[in-house]
Structure formats: structure tokens, C-alpha cells
Amino acid sequence: MDKQELGAFLRSRRERLRPRDVGLPGGPRRRTPGLRREEVAVLAHISTEYYVRLEQGRAPRPSGDVLAAIAGALRLTDAEADHLHVLAGTAPNRTGLHRRDVRPSILALLRRLPLTAGFVMSAACEILAWNDLAAALMEDFTPLTPEQRNLARRVFPGPENGEEPLYGISDAADFRLSVVTRLRTTLARYPADPAVTGLVSELRDTDPDFARLWERHDVQAAPMLTKTFRHPTVGEVTVDCDTLALTDRDQYLVLYTAPPGSPDAESLALLNVLGTRAGHYLPS
Structure with missing residues (x-):
């Protein structure tokens, strides 16, 4: 699990979403771009504290179900969701060297x-x-x-x-x-x-x-x-x-x-x- 990359990736996807993208009112007092962390947590049906710790690189490895819920809340594409699972260590990870020999x-x-x-x-x-x-x-x-x-x-x-x-x-x-x-x-x-x-x-x-x-x-x-x-x-x-x-x-x-x-x-x-x-x- 690459905690720092996972947190940075979640933060980058959250900041790209607008409230209206997920059916939430925008409101006049948003000081940061994108959704708030607590809004993502509500949409994913997880605790705000746990989601905050994920973005900060301090949380334990999330389960596949939690990752799927977060991917849905952040409206991730299939490729982005796959990348999320790789960063979280819940997908097969090639930890060796990439191959350079051609069939x-x-x-x-x-x-x-x-x-x-x-x-x-x-x-x-x-x-x-x-x-x-x-x-x-x-x-x-x-x-x-x-x-x-x-x-x-x-x-x-x-x-x-x-x-x-x-x-x-x-x-x-x-x-x-x-x-x-x-x-x-x-x-x-x-x-x-x-x-x-x-x-x-x-x-x-x-x-x-x-x-x-x-x-x-x-x-x-x-x-x-x-x-x-x-x-x-x-x-x-x-x-x-x-x-x-x-x-x-x-x-x-x-x-x-x-x-x-x-x-x-x-x-x-x-x-x-x-x-x-x-x-x-x-x-x-």
C-alpha cells in the first residue's frame, strides 16, 4: 500500500468534482476547490475521520468494498478505480522489473x-x-x-x-x-x-x-x-x-x-x- 500516493490521488480526484456533479448544493462559502472531505465520506458511507486519514496517508489499508464505495463517490472511471486499488494494495502488483523482451x-x-x-x-x-x-x-x-x-x-x-x-x-x-x-x-x-x-x-x-x-x-x-x-x-x-x-x-x-x-x-x-x-x- 502506497499511503502517500493513495492520499494524493484521492485528494486530486476530490478537488476536481463540483458539488453539482454529485447532486449537492454548491453554496457560496467554499474556500477550497471541489468537494469537502466530509461530503465524500457521506457519499461513500464511511466515517469522515477515516476518509481524512486516508487522504493524509495515516489510515490502515481499506477493504475492497470501501475502495469501491469511494470510487463511486468520486465518480472514478474504470481506469482510475483500477489505479486506486493498485495504490491501496488490493490489486495484483508487479513488484519486480517490467519486461523488455518481445515475444x-x-x-x-x-x-x-x-x-x-x-x-x-x-x-x-x-x-x-x-x-x-x-x-x-x-x-x-x-x-x-x-x-x-x-x-x-x-x-x-x-x-x-x-x-x-x-x-x-x-x-x-x-x-x-x-x-x-x-x-x-x-x-x-x-x-x-x-x-x-x-x-x-x-x-x-x-x-x-x-x-x-x-x-x-x-x-x-x-x-x-x-x-x-x-x-x-x-x-x-x-x-x-x-x-x-x-x-x-x-x-x-x-x-x-x-x-x-x-x-x-x-x-x-x-x-x-x-x-x-x-x-x-x-x-x-
């Missing part, structure tokens, strides 16, 4: 996908495997170190390295938020993995935007259904974006495709021919 069948699948840019990403946002079209669309990852292939480090390079979007993507702000939410859930699952804890500490210390987003305690970003790359050779390419969870290894298969016959599909086909001979983005 051979997935590696073979990447090579066989027609006109699809695909890559496998670890729970800590490191690109582990990729096909030729992904290398042509994004960059050739072969000469890069594992640290350089980490998309969290690439999209949060620190203020001294400029604000040029990674790979010229059009949804850079949304992508940054999705990276932060992914890392927050990963840290809850692997609290003893030095690669994960070190990465989060590094980014919090070096990038103010990451630190700001981290303090929001979000664990669910809006799905990215399309993505536009501004490629130096073929120009703008808009692709459909599908992310498939590889649950046995806590990894993600990311696939970029375009509708057959569309200009974007033609651009992908050209990149497929050019391969890594195509021009690439300047490194962040």
Missing part, C-alpha cells in the same frame, strides 16, 4: 504487416522492436541506445532543448499527457523497478511540463485515434493509430495505417520503398 511471434508479425508502421513499446515507453516502415516514418532506431529509444525522454527533452514536436506530430500536447498517465500507472505496478523510478525522477527534475502534468495525478488519457506526422520527405501523413495491449508482458503493439487508396496510403507506400533512405527528423 518472437510479435516480432514475426511486425515483419509481415503490409503497409503498416508498427512498433512494440514497453510499460516504461521504450521502443523495443519495430518494422522497416516505422523506421522510415519515424526514425531508424537501430543505432540508438535504449535510453534514446525511450519516447518519454524524447517527448520531454527539458526546456533547454526547444519545443519542436517529436517527429513533427500534430498532437504533441495530447501525446505528452498520454505518456505521463502511462508512466504513473507503470510506477504503481512496478514501484521497486529502478528503471521506472529513475525515469520518473529524472523527468520530474528536468522538465517542468512533465512535473506539472505529473501533479495532476491523471491515469487515463483520451485515446489517440489518428496521428499526423510532418515527414521531411513526403510531407504530412495522417494515419489511423491503434494500440493493442500485450498483457502477458505488459507491453503495447502500436500500429499506424492509412485507408487504402488515400493520399496518406500513397505516402506510406512511398516510405515503404524508400525505407531508411528517406529523410529523417533532426534529433530532439
Whole structure:
């Protein structure tokens, strides 16, 4: 049970709710944002004292029923409720190291996908495997170190390295938020993995935007259904974006495709021919 993170997460969700969101009158004298602690306790049918101690990191581990009641009172999404259970220690927790070895069948699948840019990403946002079209669309990852292939480090390079979007993507702000939410859930699952804890500490210390987003305690970003790359050779390419969870290894298969016959599909086909001979983005 991570008492401090649990308390901070509860507080962040409570402060985002307005009284009218849960059917309570607003009143003119609210000095703090969101619901009051006693209001959450009433909605969850638990004592105010116990809920206050939960937020302060002083309470014993709550039961699953209590957590479900609090999740309902705070109007948590499924992803947020799952995260709440992980923080409270009532869900299976991967206390070891996150996996970086990719299943051979997935590696073979990447090579066989027609006109699809695909890559496998670890729970800590490191690109582990990729096909030729992904290398042509994004960059050739072969000469890069594992640290350089980490998309969290690439999209949060620190203020001294400029604000040029990674790979010229059009949804850079949304992508940054999705990276932060992914890392927050990963840290809850692997609290003893030095690669994960070190990465989060590094980014919090070096990038103010990451630190700001981290303090929001979000664990669910809006799905990215399309993505536009501004490629130096073929120009703008808009692709459909599908992310498939590889649950046995806590990894993600990311696939970029375009509708057959569309200009974007033609651009992908050209990149497929050019391969890594195509021009690439300047490194962040």
C-alpha cells in the first residue's frame, strides 16, 4: 500500500468534482476547490475521520468494498478505480522489473504487416522492436541506445532543448499527457523497478511540463485515434493509430495505417520503398 500516493490521488480526484456533479448544493462559502472531505465520506458511507486519514496517508489499508464505495463517490472511471486499488494494495502488483523482451511471434508479425508502421513499446515507453516502415516514418532506431529509444525522454527533452514536436506530430500536447498517465500507472505496478523510478525522477527534475502534468495525478488519457506526422520527405501523413495491449508482458503493439487508396496510403507506400533512405527528423 502506497499511503502517500493513495492520499494524493484521492485528494486530486476530490478537488476536481463540483458539488453539482454529485447532486449537492454548491453554496457560496467554499474556500477550497471541489468537494469537502466530509461530503465524500457521506457519499461513500464511511466515517469522515477515516476518509481524512486516508487522504493524509495515516489510515490502515481499506477493504475492497470501501475502495469501491469511494470510487463511486468520486465518480472514478474504470481506469482510475483500477489505479486506486493498485495504490491501496488490493490489486495484483508487479513488484519486480517490467519486461523488455518481445515475444518472437510479435516480432514475426511486425515483419509481415503490409503497409503498416508498427512498433512494440514497453510499460516504461521504450521502443523495443519495430518494422522497416516505422523506421522510415519515424526514425531508424537501430543505432540508438535504449535510453534514446525511450519516447518519454524524447517527448520531454527539458526546456533547454526547444519545443519542436517529436517527429513533427500534430498532437504533441495530447501525446505528452498520454505518456505521463502511462508512466504513473507503470510506477504503481512496478514501484521497486529502478528503471521506472529513475525515469520518473529524472523527468520530474528536468522538465517542468512533465512535473506539472505529473501533479495532476491523471491515469487515463483520451485515446489517440489518428496521428499526423510532418515527414521531411513526403510531407504530412495522417494515419489511423491503434494500440493493442500485450498483457502477458505488459507491453503495447502500436500500429499506424492509412485507408487504402488515400493520399496518406500513397505516402506510406512511398516510405515503404524508400525505407531508411528517406529523410529523417533532426534529433530532439
